[in-house]
Amino acid sequence: MEWIERLNRAINYIEEHICEEINLDEAAKIACCSVYHFQRMFAYMANIPLSEYVRRRRMSLAAVDLQSGDKVIEVALKYGYDSPTAFNRAFQSVHGIVPSLARQGGIILKAFPSICFQLTVKGDVEMNYRIEKRNSFKIIGVKEHYEINIKENFADVPLFWQKTAQSGMIPKICSFMDSEPKGILGVSTCMNGKDFDYYIAAASNRETPADLVEYTVPECTWAIFECVGAMPIALQNLQKRIVSEWLPTSGYEYANAPDIEVYFEGDQQADDYHCEVWLPVVKKSN
Secondary structure, eight states: OHHHHHHHHHHHHHHHTTTSOOOHHHHHHHHTSOHHHHHHHHHHHHSSOHHHHHHHHHHHHHHHHHHTTOOHHHHHHHTTOSOHHHHHHHHHHHHSSOGGGGGSTTOOOOOOOOOOOOOOOOOSSOOOEEEEEEOOEEEEEEEEEEEOOHHHHHHHHHHHHHHHHHTTHHHHHHTTOOSSSOSEEEEEEEOSSSEEEEEEEEEOOSOOOTTSEEEEEOOEEEEEEEEESSTTHHHHHHHHHIIIIIGGGSSEEEOSSOEEEEEOSSOTTSTTOEEEEEEEEEEOOO
16 A cells, blocks of 8 residues: 555645646655656556646646636646647647637536546456566667657557568567577666667677667566567556556565566467566565
8 A cells, every 4th residue: 555655645746736847756756666667657557648647637727717717828827838829729639629718608628636546456367477586687689769758658669669670670689689588678778767768679698789789787676477468458458457456565666677578489469479577676665
């Protein structure tokens, strides 16, 4: 329950600063994790990216202000929009009408209440996992750099995989695979809380050629989950269950290390396809 309480305290912090530029570093600190992991956890548990939640909350409160008689320009400035055009666009995307109409009686508006997380113990479907401590290891492959925007990242990373496969680079990356974990790796390395590198790579002890890049995965304890099913749905469902069902009651929390996906040979569209999710973890302090 402590994990859920910390997450709710982070949401309370966001609500208290909803009219300001929200300091995600502070929110993540309250939740005791990195900004990257905080945004991922929120998206999986709330089924909405954090940025979209903040936008909907602001526009919900803005509608109340407008119906109370506040001027459109005043409300726009209150919620951080210097441009009336940008505020109109954001308001209309949520409510389906321009802000000026919201001041009239009888207009239907949308309300998005503040979110609150609760622990629901399901346990109806098992999750197979193991805890392993691993020394640091080098990976060799290709990478792309992204700003953290979970909604966009969910679309951009699969496109990166598609581009890499179409370029014929996957077999070359596989040729460097000579150490554990032996599979094609998807590695998310958070940089400074605002952006991250995503690698498609293989664990290797060989020298890195000029047309590829390398990264050293730090020594860490990993919670390693078995994933069975067609990609990417099976993987996305498992990641959501890890965050919403396993992590809150596990006695572990996120460690400061990359997230890793390990893809093995086989038909990724088959119902019996196997891969793994490696979650960096550390024992909760008392």
